Amino acid sequence: MTRVKKGVNALKWRRNLLSRTKGYRHGRKSKERAATEALFHAGAYAFAHRRDKKGDFRRLWNVRLSAALKAEGLSYSKFIPALKKKGIALDRKILSEIAGNHPEVFRKLLAEVK
Numbered sequence: 001m002t003r004v005k006k007g008v009n010a011l012k013w014r015r016n017l018l019s020r021t022k023g024y025r026h027g028r029k030s031k032e033r034a035a036t037e038a039l040f041h042a043g044a045y046a047f048a049h050r051r052d053k054k055g056d057f058r059r060l061w062n063v064r065l066s067a068a069l070k071a072e073g074l075s076y077s078k079f080i081p082a083l084k085k086k087g088i089a090l091d092r093k094i095l096s097e098i099a100g101n102h103p104e105v106f107r108k109l110l111a112e113v114k
Helices: 007-020 032-071 076-086 092-101 103-113
Strands: none
Touching (some): 032 092, 076 103, 092 103
């Protein structure tokens, strides 16, 4: 069997690896073993945080909505069930958007709910 030297492939793999860890701190950007480890962890964190991001945004929308409702003299916990009872199917993202950018429309919505 003929001998296969992996110099070209190893160099390509290493160059690719180190290009993906550009901007990392200390040896994680320049040492192959540390860079490999850093990329494994980065991938795991990215996967987990793509899921966490959804909850983070929902919490942000709730806080924004709650602040807008307090200014109008209503609590978030009373507002959401009242919306459902009226059959208004707007999600929290849209509600916080309306509350922040279109206060006159939000007041009409509140009048509808009260």
